[in-house]
Amino acid sequence: MKYYSTNGNAPLASLRHAVVRGLAEDRGLYMPEHIHRLPDEFYADMASMSFHDIAYNVASAFFGEDIDLDVLHDLVRDTLSFPIPLVPVSDRIFSLELFHGPTLAFKDVGARFMARLLSFFIRQNPVADATVNVLVATSGDTGSAVANGFLGVPGIRVFVLYPKGKVSPIQECQFTTLGRNITAVEVDGTFDDCQRLVKSAFMDDTLNHHLQLTSANSINVARFLPQAFYYFWAVAQLRALRPDVSLGQIVIAVPSGNFGNICAGLFGRRMGLPVGRFIAANNANDVFFQYLRSGTYSPRASVQTIANAMDVGDPSNFARILDLYGQSHEAICCDISGATFSDGQIGETMRRCLRETGYQLDPHGACGYGALCDGLRDSEVGIFLETAHPAKFKDTVERICETSVGIPARLEAFMQGTKKSVPMSARFEDFQAFLLAQSDV
Numbered sequence: 453m454k455y456y457s458t459n460g461n462a463p464l465a466s467l468r469h470a471v472v473r474g475l476a477e478d479r480g481l482y483m484p485e486h487i488h489r490l491p492d493e494f495y496a497d498m499a500s501m502s503f504h505d506i507a508y509n510v511a512s513a514f515f516g517e518d519i520d521l522d523v524l525h526d527l528v529r530d531t532l533s534f535p536i537p538l539v540p541v542s543d544r545i546f547s548l549e550l551f552h553g554p555t556l557a558f559k560d561v562g563a564r565f566m567a568r569l570l571s572f573f574i575r576q577n578p579v580a581d582a583t584v585n586v587l588v589a590t591s592g593d594t595g596s597a598v599a600n601g602f603l604g605v606p607g608i609r610v611f612v613l614y615p616k617g618k619v620s621p622i623q624e625c626q627f628t629t630l631g632r633n634i635t636a637v638e639v640d641g642t643f644d645d646c647q648r649l650v651k652s653a654f655m656d657d658t659l660n661h662h663l664q665l666t667s668a669n670s671i672n673v674a675r676f677l678p679q680a681f682y683y684f685w686a687v688a689q690l691r692a693l694r695p696d697v698s699l700g701q702i703v704i705a706v707p708s709g710n711f712g713n714i715c716a717g718l719f720g721r722r723m724g725l726p727v728g729r730f731i732a733a734n735n736a737n738d739v740f741f742q743y744l745r746s747g748t749y750s751p752r753a754s755v756q757t758i759a760n761a762m763d764v765g766d767p768s769n770f771a772r773i774l775d776l777y778g779q780s781h782e783a784i785c786c787d788i789s790g791a792t793f794s795d796g797q798i799g800e801t802m803r804r805c806l807r808e809t810g811y812q813l814d815p816h817g818a819c820g821y822g823a824l825c826d827g828l829r830d831s832e833v834g835i836f837l838e839t840a841h842p843a844k845f846k847d848t849v850e851r852i853c854e855t856s857v858g859i860p861a862r863l864e865a866f867m868q869g870t871k872k873s874v875p876m877s878a879r880f881e882d883f884q885a886f887l888l889a890q891s892d893v
C-alpha cells in the first residue's frame with residue numbers, strides 16, 4: 453500500500469518511508485491510499501473473536517501488503533500485551549478502559565506498535581538506516597508512552613524533550629528513570645519551546661546529514677492507525693454484553709486533543725465498523741467544536757486545563773479528517789458531533805458520575821462521559837474512551853471528588869526509580885550541538 457500526503461505535493465511513499473520519515477516532504481500528513489472494507493464474515497464473527505484476532509484482521513487490512521503476515525501477527529500480539537475491557541458504567545453508557553498498559557494511557561497502544569514496526573524496518577535494512585533517533589516533545593503523556601514503548605528496542609534512541617517544572621512528578625518519572633536507550637532532555641522553557649526545538653531539528657540540514665531523525669507524534673501513521681484496533685474490540689465486547697443493541701445505535705465519544713485517536717475510529721467506520729456516529733469531546737480548547745458549528749477552522753493558542761493532554765489549539769490530525777471527508781463540512785457533521793467542557797463542567801461531571809454510578813473518571817474521560825450524558829438519544833447506546841487512569845491525575849481527581857485515589861503498582865514502580873535528565877536551554881544551537889555530539893557515540 454502506498455501513502456499520500458494531505459498536502460498533495462509529495463511523492464507517494466512506501467509504508468517504510470512514511471514510518472521512518474514521519475511527516476511528508478511537503479509537511480503534510482501521510483494517508484493510506486486505500487481503506488479496505490473488512491468482509492461481512494468478519495463482522496458476523498466479531499463478537500466471539502479474541503482481541504488479538506480482531507486486531508490482527510484490522511492490521512492486515514492496512515499493513516498486510518507490506519509486512520509478512522506472521523511478523524505482523526507477532527507485532528500485534530506484542531503490542532497488545534494488556535487488556536482493554538469494556539466496563540458498564542450505567543444502563544446505556546460503557547467505558548472502554550484504555551489505561552491498563554505500561555504508562556496507564558491509551559497512547560501505549562500506538563507507541564508500542566510504532567516502536568516494534570520501526571525496529572522491524574531497521575532490522576530488515578540495518579546499513580541504510582543506522583541508528584534511528586526518535587525525537588518527541590511532551591507536555592506529559594506522550595513522552596511516557598513513547599519512552600516506554602521504545603525502551604530496549606535495538607537500533608533506536610529516544611530523546612524526550614519536556615518543559616522543566618511543568619509536568620507532574622508522576623509523569624516526569626515515567627520517562628526520566630528509564631535509562632538505556634531513553635534520554636530525557638529537561639528544557640528550560642515551555643512545551644511550545646520543546647516543540648519548536650524538535651521541529652527545528654527535523655528541518656536542520658546539518659543534523660539531517662549526520663543523524664537519522666524521526667517523529668513519534670500522532671502524525672506518524674504507525675502510531676495513529678493501530679488505534680483503530682480497540683474501536684473494533686469495543687464494538688465486539690458491546691455485542692457480546694448486549695446482543696439486543698442494534699448496530700446503527702452505537703455512539704462513541706472520544707476525548708480529543710490532537711484528534712489522532714478519533715481519526716483512527718473514523719477509519720474503522722470506513723472499514724465497515726457499525727458505529728452510528730462519533731462525538732468529539734473537547735475541553736476549553738474547542739477549535740474543532742467551533743468548526744462544526746461555523747464551518748470555519750480558526751486555530752488559536754492553547755489554554756491550560758485540568759484535562760491537559762487535550763490542551764491543543766491547532767490539532768494536527770484535523771488535516772486527516774478533512775481529507776477523509778473530501779474537505780466537506782457537511783459530510784463531517786453527518787458523522788461527528790462535538791461537545792465542549794470547561795474545567796468547572798469537567799469537575800461537576802466527575803463528581804456526578806462518582807455519586808450516581810460509583811465509577812471514578814479521570815478529567816479526560818469525563819469529557820467523553822459528559823458528552824454521552826448530554827447527547828445520547830433515547831434509542832442509542834454510548835461508549836466513551838477512558839483514555840487515562842485517574843491516578844495519573846491524582847491530586848486533581850482527589851481535590852475535585854474529595855476521595856482518595858490508589859496508585860497502581862506499575863505506576864508506583866516508576867516513582868521508585870532515580871531521575872536522570874540532560875539540562876538544556878531553549879536555544880536551538882544548544883540542542884543542535886547536543887544532538888551532533890550524539891552522532892559520534
Ligand SMILES: *Cc1c(COP(=O)(O)O)cnc(C)c1O
Binds near residue numbers: 558593709711714
Ligand atoms: C493524548 C491524550 C488525549 C488526546 O488524544 P488525541 O489523539 O491527541 O486526540 C486524551 N486523553 C489523554 C489522557 C491523552 O493522553
